[in-house]
Amino acid sequence: MSNKVLMKGNEALAEAAILAGCRHFFGYPITPQTELAAYMAKKMPKIGGVYLQAESEVAAINMVLGASSAGVRVMTSSSSPGISLKSEGISYLIGSDLPALIINVQRGGPGLGGIQPGQADYYQATRGIGHGDARLLVFAPSTVQEMVDLVFKAFELGDKYRMPAMILADGMLGQMMEPVELPDAAAATSERKTWATDGHGGKRKKNITNSLYLDPYLLEKTIHERRLRYDELNAGYQMAEEFYTDDADIIVTAYGASARVSRSAVVMAREIGIKAGLLRPISLWPFPASVIQRLSASAKVFLTVEMSMGQMVDDVRLAVNGVKPVDFFGRTGGVIPTPAEILTAIKNLA
Amino acid sequence: MAIVFQKPKALTDDIFHYCPGCTHGIIHRLVAEVIDELDIEGSTVGVAPVGCAVLAYNYFACDMVEAAHGRAPAVATGLKRAKPENIVFAYQGDGDLAAIGMAETIHAATRGENITVIFVNNAIYGMTGGQMAPTSLPGQITQTTPYGRDVAYSGNPIRVMELISQLDGVALAQRVSVDSVKNVRAAKKAIKRAFENQVKGKGYSIIEVLSACPTNWGLEPNEALRWLRDNMMPYYPLGVYKDTYPEDSN
């Protein structure tokens, strides 16, 4: 049974998490994710769930770690400065092989930055999310519908691969109203997690959640085991959308909000006879390098568009591997590029 | 032959790594005896700190979680909110609880989080080799106060029981010591009440245990206990600082 409603991005993220079986939310207020937490505060007590406002993002992510260790589906949401504080806990989640959903409704940075939409946390999400040999699943929706779908995906893969997952959204997507089709509530996610620290009850060996390995060989072994899961994800879960890429000479690569604007620019380019296309990464880690590699055979040039000084462009360059030129256009600090600006950048390459 | 003394069931067979004369071992034992006596091992989840007790997750026989430095109260909060039927305790040193984790401590307490906290105050950072702790005494020589803690420069020690007892959410805040047989008995009684409070749903209970660190105090085990009595106890008086349900004590 489909259920079509008009929803704001931030609220859709919250509702999707509830439908996916998440009953535990720990957070700390920050703009522009406000509606998400407010939605949870209103809804959770009515459905037997937990919404708890923590004293900081540091505390919130560690509450998430405790709840995850107890075996429940759990999430937190924040925006850029708050994610910096959460990075300690995210590293411990990874090191302890615990799933959790983390939402970053990005704003401009560094420091307090601003409260307008940004995409400058790409490095943080895909490279520097916490200390150590660590990877985080990162998904970048570009519509409200996709926000809903990716929340389900994030919980599913997080549980399967025992690692945290992030939805990297931004202030524009968070505030946007669009019609969405809400899926049915996930079949009861009560499947017991055999590793959970939920009390051994005298029925099994004790479970330990831990990221400490004083023996370097044992730590290396643990990291290598995790690496095998990363390899599997890399091989099987690279997600991207292609738009007019078949015959494109110029391939624009963009994710999230900047992909929405880039799509309009590509349509405008086609209208004036420029063969442009859009490659939109949906999973940022694993990064859809294989699609870009394939396209680098047919395309003449790539143009990466971001709401930052240029971060994802590094991954595009790594994937293209010098086979074709890769150019960059970006606005940053909370400024959203216009279709006309991107069209100009496309024209300059035509 | 009758067994008159044995290891509590709630401790595993792992060998403690603690230094000779360290009282962490006694405190572990007391917690384990209480878990046995209340018969709650199967539903108990412990949270180990970062500090000398970091390996406590190997020593207790119940499910265990190793937290980041200072975050044990937040991790315990998550565990308890996810499974309120479980008994959750955090075991933390003074650096863990009163320096890096002070915000988490105060807020778990003020929320009246229904957890039990065992706070081991040895007036020093043991694990990292004897640096000044938030509870190091005025004049105390440590690796990072080599001329003695000058309170005008390095600040004053924190009396956690006096501070935390001001908060509404606290059911029980009590300072005990494990320097003598008599005090060990009293410490066990306090720890038992701190767990019983949780079983009865009465909210946050914290027991501060004055503890010896002979290694980093540079003292023989016996001298260390004397130093604890002569120097720590006057600054950190033993006693009940808050007891919201005194009728439960006997």
Ligand SMILES: Cc1ncc(C[n+]2csc(CCOP(=O)(O)OP(=O)(O)O)c2C)c(N)n1
């Ligand atoms: C974020 C972080 N900072 C610093 C450390 C290093 N560190 C490990 S234990 C410790 C102090 C522990 O002292 P205390 O809590 O008093 O416990 P004790 O070892 O005395 O039992 C420090 C600073 C760490 N592990 N993590």
Ligand code: SF4
């Ligand atoms: S360093 Fe101190 S606190 Fe740590 S085990 Fe040794 S005596 Fe105990």
